[in-house]
């Protein structure tokens with residue numbers, strides 16, 4: 001063994017351990033990061049933003065929660081989850097059904113059922129949602145269960161790449177079409193609208209709407225914490241290995257289907273939570289918010305922000321949603337084209353998203369320091 | 373019986389017979405080289421043993437039948453392999469590569485936590501493959517030779533008992549070849565090693581036994597000297613390679 005030379009490789013300042021490159025850094029850096037985010041979300045935003053803007057931000061933060069899950073499943077796991085609308089919708093409808101039932105009062109039918117007038121009793125599958133505990137659990141667990149069953153079918157059969165993306169889109173379309181077709185029991189195209197109360201709090205009261213914002217912000221931080229732990233754990237490393245060499249991982253004794261399944265199910269749970277919070281934040285959930293187009297829009301934000309990082313997806317989602325509001329107020333017709341560009345540009349020119357700009361800049365300064 | 377036993381192994385791709393009835397015995401602790409011209413079916417033979425290519429016949433390792441099992445199940449029985457083109461996880465560090473290779477038996481709680489220290493077997497493998505100094509480098513930045521050693525290190529920590537190495541020294545410098553050869557010798561103390569190789573000089577120096585494949589079949593088998601003296605082998609290699 002003496003001839004096996006010790007490699008003489010100078011340490012390269014541009015190469016950082018993978019954990020840092022990926023932005024799920026060491027403990028102290030993370031604590032600082034979470035602290036800053038908490039200050040921005042709980043201290044700064046409520047002070048500088050009026051009620052209307054804060055309400056908009058609550059909506060954007062819901063989209064950011066979906067994005068954190070996509071970052072995990074797509075950025076780290078390589079699964080192009082173009083169908084998160086399904087899980088967002090399941091969470092949203094579970095929450096909205098409960099809120100519609102409490103709005104209507106005990107024993108009463110929700111307003112839209114009375115309006116369409118074909119029902120005199122509540123459909124059986126609505127009944128459990130009268131229980132707040134059941135409804136709350138269902139917002140997260142139902143999407144996770146559906147993702148588990150779908151994932152078992154999809155990943156065991158080694159469906160991946162474009163086929164996985166197309167299948168995800170088809171599921172979104174199917175759910176949206178199903179909801180539209182069941183107008184009497186789901187509200188059809190209109191969805192579940194005019195949500196008035198949130199667990200006893202009147203959503204018409206601006207103060208309560210601020211509280212909803214704080215709940216959403218806390219949920220985003222919690223979801224970021226979960227993603228952070230998953231990314232820095234051994235599982236997170238394994239997930240990257242599966243993304244980059246699914247077949248290779250098999251020869252190490254792992255079943256990659258199970259590895260992917262975990263990230264897929266967690267991402268679905270996050271989308272479900274986001275859908276559930278979207279309902280009190282915006283007051284409505286409808287098929288238009290869970291179909292093919294919104295599902296693509298979830299992914300655009302993640303691509304713009306940088307899919308493989310921890311905060312990139314969330315920031316990208318917020319930035320794109322904000323740009324959408326700002327632009328479509330002024331130039332409604334231009335937004336669609338702009339959105340298309342937003343998707344294509346990062347994919348072609350900046351696969352790491354905006355987050356990779358920061359890495360590039362850091363590398364350039366590191367190089368300059370070495371040269372100096 | 374311990375070691376690798378292959379009987380009447382056949383692999384057919386769309387009517388093309390890539391491996392046509394191979395019998396092979398590699399006793400435990402052997403360093404067996406498999407040689408043969410391009411397209412002889414060497415890689416396909418390894419693919420069949422490791423569950424990647426669909427095959428008929430029987431393959432047993434340490435008494436366990438391998439055919440019909442899934443790839444990851446075969447790996448768990450102690451069969452490890454490398455690939456002609458190195459397939460380390462380039463976006464992960466050397467240490468992360470090894471840690472993953474050492475981990476299929478880990479439970480959910482271990483997986484969901486962070487690695488806080490270097491597992492002893494990973495540390496030992498780092499030293500065996502002489503990559504301790506670069507353990508925090510991304511595997512993608514390693515030169516070719518070190519990538520191949522990393523692959524061998526991954527088999528070590530994976531606890532493979534049978535190493536199937538597909539052209540491990542292709543593209544290596546002379547020094548790297550020598551070092552790899554010595555590494556193989558060291559491995560063979562407690563592993564069974566099968567090496568697919570073209571390089572005759574490397575073969576002469578480090579093989580214990582040799583199997584020659586040609587057109588999906590075993591042409592000859594024996595010690596290096598026996599195989600080199602076999603006229604059928606000389607014919608397949610048109611004389612020059614074996615004499616080189």
Ligand SMILES: Nc1ncnc2c1ncn2[C@@H]1O[C@H](COP(=O)(O)OP(=O)(O)O)[C@@H](O)[C@H]1O
Pocket residue numbers: 385388390408409410411412413414415416417
């Ligand atoms: N997946 C495949 N489909 C069809 N033919 C294949 C496949 N893999 C290998 N072959 C063919 O099988 C033969 C043996 O290939 P291989 O085992 O790679 O040879 P070697 O490793 O000895 O150079 C070659 O003719 C090759 O073209």
Ligand SMILES: [Mg+2]
Pocket residue numbers: 414415416456
């Ligand atoms: Mg080959």
